Amino acid sequence: MNALTNETASFVAWRARSQQAVEQALSSWVLPGAPAGLGDAMRYAVLDGGKRLRPLLVLATSEALAGDAVAAMRAACSVELIHAYSLVHDDLPCMDNDVLRRGKPTVHVKFGEAQALLAGDALQALAFELLVPEDGSVAPVMAVPLCRLLALSAGADGMAGGQAVDLASVGQTLDLPALEAMHRRKTGALLQASVMMGAATSETSPQVATQLQRFGACLGLAFQVVDDILDVTADSAQLGKTAGKDAASDKPTFVSLMGLESAQQYADRALEEAHDALSQSGLVHCDVLHSLADWVGRRDC
Amino acid sequence: MNALTNETASFVAWRARSQQAVEQALSSWVLPGAPAGLGDAMRYAVLDGGKRLRPLLVLATSEALAGDAVAAMRAACSVELIHAYSLVHDDLPCMDNDVLRRGKPTVHVKFGEAQALLAGDALQALAFELLVPEDGSVAPVMAVPLCRLLALSAGADGMAGGQAVDLASVGQTLDLPALEAMHRRKTGALLQASVMMGAATSETSPQVATQLQRFGACLGLAFQVVDDILDVTADSAQLGKTAGKDAASDKPTFVSLMGLESAQQYADRALEEAHDALSQSGLVHCDVLHSLADWVGRRDC
Numbered sequence A, B: 001m002n003a004l005t006n007e008t009a010s011f012v013a014w015r016a017r018s019q020q021a022v023e024q025a026l027s028s029w030v031l032p033g034a035p036a037g038l039g040d041a042m043r044y045a046v047l048d049g050g051k052r053l054r055p056l057l058v059l060a061t062s063e064a065l066a067g068d069a070v071a072a073m074r075a076a077c078s079v080e081l082i083h084a085y086s087l088v089h090d091d092l093p094c095m096d097n098d099v100l101r102r103g104k105p106t107v108h109v110k111f112g113e114a115q116a117l118l119a120g121d122a123l124q125a126l127a128f129e130l131l132v133p134e135d136g137s138v139a140p141v142m143a144v145p146l147c148r149l150l151a152l153s154a155g156a157d158g159m160a161g162g163q164a165v166d167l168a169s170v171g172q173t174l175d176l177p178a179l180e181a182m183h184r185r186k187t188g189a190l191l192q193a194s195v196m197m198g199a200a201t202s203e204t205s206p207q208v209a210t211q212l213q214r215f216g217a218c219l220g221l222a223f224q225v226v227d228d229i230l231d232v233t234a235d236s237a238q239l240g241k242t243a244g245k246d247a248a249s250d251k252p253t254f255v256s257l258m259g260l261e262s263a264q265q266y267a268d269r270a271l272e273e274a275h276d277a278l279s280q281s282g283l284v285h286c287d288v289l290h291s292l293a294d295w296v297g298r299r300d301c
Helices: A010-030 A036-048 A053-064 A069-091 A107-111 A112-130 A142-156 A160-166 A176-199 A204-233 A254-258 A260-281 A288-297 B009-029 B035-044 B053-064 B071-090 B106-111 B113-131 B138-154 B159-168 B176-199 B204-234 B254-258 B260-281 B287-297
Strands: none
Touching: A010 A053, A010 A069, A010 A288, A010 B260, A036 A069, A036 A112, A053 A176, A053 B138, A053 B176, A069 A107, A069 A112, A069 A142, A069 A160, A069 A176, A069 B113, A107 A112, A107 B009, A112 A142, A112 B071, A112 B113, A112 B138, A112 B159, A142 A160, A142 A176, A142 B113, A142 B138, A160 A176, A160 B035, A160 B113, A160 B260, A176 A204, A176 A254, A176 B176, A204 A254, A204 A260, A204 A288, A254 A260, A260 A288, A288 B071, B009 B053, B009 B071, B009 B287, B035 B071, B035 B106, B035 B113, B053 B071, B053 B204, B053 B287, B071 B113, B071 B138, B071 B176, B106 B113, B138 B159, B138 B176, B159 B176, B159 B287, B176 B204, B176 B254, B204 B254, B204 B260, B204 B287, B254 B260, B260 B287
């Protein structure tokens, strides 16, 4: 995911440092010891891959609000585990039946369908486990809203519901509001939750929370529109996953609905509104969030 | 699940009343509104079926300790949602490939594999959501240990891990310790968690907690041995699920390991130890827990 705009050196350094910290934390929490190869499948699904966008959103939001760093890292990893499990299940033959992810064979290709199913299930449980450590390092009054945000964004009104709509929409023509509603659930909910979980590691005023919610929503939309654009314009090597699969599976996308050029303008507008929400929030230390938004909205893979 | 021993009228009444309360609570929390038929699949997976053993264990333990009734009902339903999701995923073609559950077609037969996968995923998220209600009706200091118990029992060191071992053990000969270890994870962990989540709705002394943990472990073992016995001795109509499937799929069971008679004696000993743990706990109001143990250990379906 290379940004097409000028990135500041400090953002590039922050991103690399944070990605490495997330990788280390994930590696320490997703242990190989789980029985009968399950731990190996879980680690394969989670480690050494991905842009870690969701964890970065949690960390950047928490840092902008001077939030609790321990809770933020746990929240960052919990969101990534939900994302990782959703990819494992999404790639299964009964769903998208995909064989390539992050440039590697998908989990079920490597470990078998049953193990992939279980690895996804166990990753979801682990995501919640991370938020409620026995050592009390996440205060209960913080852990509870974090669990709530995660559960709501992952469940039937969030990601899982969005995937159900996605399945049902194959071969259908959706209008713009219906397409937006689907993606608000399918990818938007977890991206927005990443921002709000970052915010939940700190005391946040209702005004700031409202703008961060808007930021998360616009960022989620921009992310998805760009995803649809890249599915058409990029190749599989560039994406690390199968390109062109939306069109091949006859799924409605922003590009199929409005064409490539309008979709790009639409993504630009969503990105602009994300920046505006940050400006309206009045937060002083949100350079990294601005940069993350550009990274999402102007990425080429 | 009819007990073969004399049940007191008060236990039978308590059980019926509690099962009905659980059914109502589940129906109010698993809503049909989830998009694209997902809500229907979730309700089909959860409602109108099952003995509700796990919820009854939560409620009975909480009542024995004069625990918080609101938290207990949420905990009871959360455990049942985890159990229900595990059955949906377990029945999928890539796992046990079963078509009959609780006397009805399995979820994937009725709604398709993809929807069954998503319904299971969404039920797991909902299980955690129930424990962290926005209205604060479960105090954070109670919600956090409840979430932890649930996550640990459902995840790689609990149920999901046990299922991975189960998959890997097809066609293998396990010795008694290995078979026990598998079932301690696969079914035991969630049954024990049910008891301990009931306990977590109250202040519980370490001594009482230790005995309740032993009670849960022995009950879980008795449950599984009887399950293996019934798989051989009962028919599908009686069980509401496919009988004889362990033998058909060449899975190691307590019966295949030690024969029918020894398995029955083994179940009896586990049940006896469960009763002993309750007696050692010093709890005064645990008649219902004793009766639940008999109901599990002496059931004929």
